[in-house]
Structure formats: C-alpha cells, structure tokens
Amino acid sequence: MFKSRNSIASIITDYQMMKTEIERLERILYGYKIPMYDWGVAQYGLDAAMPKGSSGKSEAELKKMDIRERKQLERLTYMRYCVHILESFTNSFADLRTNIVYDHILDGWTYRQIAGELGVGVTYVKERKHQIIEIIVSARNAQNAQKAQDDQYLLKEKSAV
Structure with a gap:
C-alpha cells in the first residue's frame, strides 16, 4: 500500500488533515471521539473481566448503515491506519x-x-x-x-x- 516515496510523502503532507478528519468522522459515526491510545490497549483486572460493548459497529448495525456511512467508516479505517503508521515512526530515527x-x-x-x-x-x-x-x-x-x-x-x- 505504501511502497512508493510519493505515497508516503503525500500521507506525511496530509497528516494534520487526517487527524482532524478522524475526529470529525468519529463524532459522526460514534457520537464521541475515540482516544488513539485505546486502539489496541489491553486491560487488566476487573476491567478485563467485565463485559462491555465494542467501540466498533456490530454486524446488524453495519447492514443497516446507508452507503454514505459505510464510505465514511471505510475512510475512517484507512485514515486511522495511515496515522498509526506515521506515529509509529516517532522517535525511531538514529x-x-x-x-x-x-x-x-x-x-x-x-x-x-x-x-x-x-x-x-x-x-x-x-x-x-x-x-x-x-x-x-x-x-x-x-x-x-x-x-x-x-x-x-x-x-x-x-x-x-
């Protein structure tokens, strides 16, 4: 997906726009902003044992979504992926x-x-x-x-x- 220099350069250029768009899409789709540090954090103790709803959409909700919301969800997923890649390289240079x-x-x-x-x-x-x-x-x-x-x-x- 990100094999060329031009694609990486354009993603770096669009980083700020993607961060604000992620916040906007999360508010539209979920009604609140999901913190970046919650995107894959394990929980321990009682927090791990207690049942809780997922932050994503259920299968039934996905079927009911209209085309526009599905496209927004796809865009949100792609932008999260791009932002995660760029932020994973922070403080990793020599x-x-x-x-x-x-x-x-x-x-x-x-x-x-x-x-x-x-x-x-x-x-x-x-x-x-x-x-x-x-x-x-x-x-x-x-x-x-x-x-x-x-x-x-x-x-x-x-x-x-």
Whole structure:
C-alpha cells in the first residue's frame, strides 16, 4: 500500500488533515471521539473481566448503515491506519535532529521554520525529509516481505499436517 516515496510523502503532507478528519468522522459515526491510545490497549483486572460493548459497529448495525456511512467508516479505517503508521515512526530515527525534523513536519511546520528552529539550512531539512521517507519505505517493504515469508511458512506448515 505504501511502497512508493510519493505515497508516503503525500500521507506525511496530509497528516494534520487526517487527524482532524478522524475526529470529525468519529463524532459522526460514534457520537464521541475515540482516544488513539485505546486502539489496541489491553486491560487488566476487573476491567478485563467485565463485559462491555465494542467501540466498533456490530454486524446488524453495519447492514443497516446507508452507503454514505459505510464510505465514511471505510475512510475512517484507512485514515486511522495511515496515522498509526506515521506515529509509529516517532522517535525511531538514529539521531535527535532527524526526530525533531520528523515531529515538526508532522506538526505542519514549513521547511524554513524547521531550519530556523534547528539553525540549519532549508536544504538540510529537505534532505532529512527525503531520508525519513526512504527509511519509512524500506521499513514498510521489510515488514511486508517478512509477512509474506511468514505466510509462506504457515502455508507449508499447514499443508504438511
């Protein structure tokens, strides 16, 4: 899905818009905003033992949804995926300056503002952004290759049984 540099660059550019759109769609579809840290957090103790409704839509609700709501739900799911990928790379780069550049780019700063903050030139910031995109693309391709290899292993294991 995110194999090309252009797709990663456009997702980085649209990050702020996606965050606000996610909040808007969550309010429309669920009536409230779902915090990002609740997207896969395990619970312990009584919280884990007590029954609770899911934050998603049930199968019956999905069937009753009209076409517009289904499209909104699909868009919400896609945007959550994109935002999750971008936020998973926060503070994962080798040096501090690259992490700062990445954070400021996600916050919507211009190259000139970032360069002024770090005391470097605009071309330095552009080069760092290209390095960041290369790192994200290579990491995503490595994850996809590992997943494909695991799937092949599971298929071989399944057929052997």
